[in-house]
Structures are given as C-alpha cells and as structure tokens.
Amino acid sequence: MTYALILPASNLVASGVQRAVYLHPTDRNKLIKVLKSNSDMPRRRNFNGVMDRWFPSTRLRQIRKEYTEYLRVMLKHPEPEFHAPMSHMFGFVSTNMGLGCLTERVMTPDGQLGETLGAKVKKGTLTDEQLSLLNDTVARLFTHNIRASDMNPKNFVFGQRDNGSGPGPEECVLVDGFGDIHAIPVRSIGKWSNRLGLNDSCKRLAQNTGLIWDAATREFSR
Ligand SMILES: Nc1ncnc2c1ncn2[C@@H]1O[C@H](COP(=O)(O)OP(=O)(O)O)[C@@H](O)[C@H]1O
Ligand SMILES: [Mg+2]
Numbered sequence: 001m002t003y004a005l006i007l008p009a010s011n012l013v014a015s016g017v018q019r020a021v022y023l024h025p026t027d028r029n030k031l032i033k034v035l036k037s038n039s040d041m042p043r044r045r046n047f048n049g050v051m052d053r054w055f056p057s058t059r060l061r062q063i064r065k066e067y068t069e070y071l072r073v074m075l076k077h078p079e080p081e082f083h084a085p086m087s088h089m090f091g092f093v094s095t096n097m098g099l100g101c102l103t104e105r106v107m108t109p110d111g112q113l114g115e116t117l118g119a120k121v122k123k124g125t126l127t128d129e130q131l132s133l134l135n136d137t138v139a140r141l142f143t144h145n146i147r148a149s150d151m152n153p154k155n156f157v158f159g160q161r162d163n164g165s166g167p168g169p170e171e172c173v174l175v176d177g178f179g180d181i182h183a184i185p186v187r188s189i190g191k192w193s194n195r196l197g198l199n200d201s202c203k204r205l206a207q208n209t210g211l212i213w214d215a216a217t218r219e220f221s222r
Helices: 048-052 057-075 117-123 128-145 191-209
Strands: 012-015 019-023 030-034 087-093 100-104 156-159 170-174 213-214 219-222
Touching: 019 087, 030 087, 048 213, 117 156, 128 156, 128 191, 128 219, 191 213, 191 219
Parallel strands: none
Antiparallel strands: 012 019, 019 030, 030 100, 087 100, 156 170, 213 219
C-alpha cells in the first residue's frame, strides 16, 4: 500500500467518539482527522464487509452531511472576507491509519490544540472575552443559517488559526457537529426551521455548560 501521508502514532492528540485527531506531520497549521473503525462489526473480508466496517450507513450519512454542509456554506460565501464559524476542511488524504480529512488546526501560539469550551467550563477558566468569542461564533451560525445540530461543548475550540500570513486573533471555532447530524432529518432546510433548531442546540449547550441562553438576544451569559 502507498499512502499520501504516514501518521506516527505519537501524533495522535485528541480522540472523539467518531474520529481520531492527528497532528499533520509537516504542516503545523493542519490536523488529520481519521474516522475510527467500527470494531463491533462482524469482520467480513469482502468489499461490502470492509465498507460496512468503516462506514456503517448512519455514520456515513452523518459524516457526509457534515462535509456537504461545509461545501454548501463555503460555496455560498466565496468572498475572501467570509469569517467561517467552523473549521475549514481541505479534502481527504489516504494515510496508514485510514482515510483522513485534512482540517484546519485551531491552536495555541505554540501549536498545541486549543482548549475546548467543555474543558474551560470544567476548569472554570472561561473568561468574559472568551464568552464574547462564543457569542460571536453563535451569531455567525445564525447569520449564515448554518446547520449545527450537535453543539457539544467539546466541539467548540478556542485558539488561533492561520490566516495565510500567520496566526490570526483568538476565536472560538466549531470543529465538529455541523450539518444535520440526525439519522432521520428532523427539520427541513428552511431558514426559519433552522433557526428553531439552532435555538434548541444553544439551549442544550447552555444546559451542558451552566451558561444561560437568551433566545431573544441570541447570547450566552453567566
Ligand atoms: N480543528 C480543530 N482544532 C483543534 N482541535 C480540534 C479540532 N478538531 C477537533 N479537535 C479536538 O479533537 C476532539 C475530537 O474531534 P472531533 O472532530 O470533535 O471528533 P468526533 O467527531 O469524534 O467528536 C475535539 O473535541 C477537539 O478537542
Ligand atoms: Mg466532536
């Protein structure tokens, strides 16, 4: 087998439910997200078995929705000044760990992964400035009518991203959970219904972080 990239095991820096996150071996501004294999699947050696193991259908649908939503938003906003509330995705690469998605790294000045909203809330280190950054990101999700049905506190990362000429300002970035992640679509594409859905997601995020969500102003507070 030949791979576009070899990922040393030591580059593994985070792991979610679905994906293992590796530092890009040569580009400090990027991460590689590799889908975890579904080890519970019976092991079949034929093509379908391999595909099933790696892409059970619901999972595949959810993952596809995330990339589709990314494409939809970016094609709608090709203007250079567009400030995306979610992390950029640069396509796929074959790696020794499996299919990887090349992703923009949200990081601290020394290149480490930025801290999640969940981690900050747990430690009690979320600053007022960072709360404003979260509100700014949420405002852009509403403004651009982005589907984000999984506003898990672990999916918001604080840090800087490279803006082409070096690290940008600190911001709060949604790194996962956009697109309609439900196996059965619960809301149609309408703007109005998406706002309702975003509002629900924000309410849930408030419950999970101890923050207060004001649906009228669309802002979190303490
Ligand atoms: N673009 C990113 N920049 C910095 N950290 C990230 C980024 N994407 C993911 N992470 C970190 O990796 C964890 C898991 O990644 P995620 O994409 O949420 O995987 P999963 O789909 O398994 O939840 C996140 O909770 C976060 O801590
Ligand atoms: Mg996640």
